[in-house]
Amino acid sequence: TISRCNDIAPSRFQIAGRWYCMFPExxxxxxxEELPVQAVKIDEGKTTGLGLGRSIYTQDQIQAFVDFQDAxxxxxxxxxxxxxxxxxxxxxxxxxxxxxxxxxxxxxxxLVGSHLIPLYAxxxxxxxxxxxxxxxxxxxRLVATLIIRVITIxxxxxxxxxxxxxxxxxxFQ
Numbered sequence: 564t565i566s567r568c569n570d571i572a573p574s575r576f577q578i579a580g581r582w583y584c585m586f587p588e589x590x591x592x593x594x595x596e597e598l599p600v601q602a603v604k605i606d607e608g609k610t611t612g613l614g615l616g617r618s619i620y621t622q623d624q625i626q627a628f629v630d631f632q633d634a635x636x637x638x639x640x641x642x643x644x645x646x647x648x649x650x651x652x653x654x655x656x657x658x659x660x661x662x663x664x665x666x667x668x669x670x671x672x673x674l675v676g677s678h679l680i681p682l683y684a685x686x687x688x689x690x691x692x693x694x695x696x697x698x699x700x701x702x703x704r705l706v707a708t709l710i711i712r713v714i715t716i717x718x719x720x721x722x723x724x725x726x727x728x729x730x731x732x733x734x735f736q
Contacts, residue, residue: 709733 574585575595584592682690712729 705733 575592576583576585577594582592582594583589680690680694682693686693709730712733713726716726716729
């Protein structure tokens with residue numbers, strides 16, 4: 564079913580004869596025809612011929628503004644709900660949280676997490692710990708190899724330029 568959308572109102576879908584809103588989480592809501600959208604009376608006036616011979620706004624811009632104001636009744640409830648969710652999710656220092664509900668947050672974490680951390684889909688949140696552990700093992704192995712090389716070279720040939728060459732070679736190995 565095609566419904567009229569505006570710039571702020573959440574998307575609505577009709578599934579099996581019932582209407583569902585998709586933000587901040589999937590829930591039942593009214594049909595688009597039931598939205599409290601009322602016509603806004605705006606006096607456009609005759610500004611298109613004023614000011615140095617022409618207006619700074621075109622008729623298209625004025626019409627876009629009228630259309631934007633037309634959706635203000637829907638926008639108010641939606642923004643109030645988003646602000647309520649953000650206020651309820653405040654941090655320890657009092658800063659507001661984000662305006663997404665639980666289901667929407669989980670969806671964003673799943674989508675973004677799988678792109679930023681490739682193992683995220685397989686291991687879940689433990690993937691971060693696994694990747695950090697593998698990084699730590701690599702750093703420890705590099706330092707251990709460097710120490711073993713330096714000690715061996717100093718015992719066999721003594722301290723000299725070749726020690727710096729061994730350190731340089733280990734860094735690019």
